[in-house]
Amino acid sequence: MEFTIEFEREADGRWIAEIPSLPGTMAYGTTPEQARAHAQALALRVVAERLEHEEAGSETLTITFRAA
Numbered sequence: 001m002e003f004t005i006e007f008e009r010e011a012d013g014r015w016i017a018e019i020p021s022l023p024g025t026m027a028y029g030t031t032p033e034q035a036r037a038h039a040q041a042l043a044l045r046v047v048a049e050r051l052e053h054e055e056a057g058s059e060t061l062t063i064t065f066r067a068a
Contacts, residue, residue: 002064005039007032022046040065
């Protein structure tokens with residue numbers, strides 16, 4: 001699995017990181033790095049939930065994150 005993280009800066013200075021291919025993985029941070037770390041953590045939780053509920057494939061799992 002490869003996930004692309006998109007960044008945007010809010011008018012108030014906060015950063016948003018989002019992984020569009022995984023709903024629910026939008027996260028804020030005071031820096032792009034902090035927002036990225038929060039979004040990655042959310043993505044791992046979403047993937048774990050899918051695995052737990054057998055909604056993901058049974059193949060060996062490799063996850064890669066890259067900035068857009």
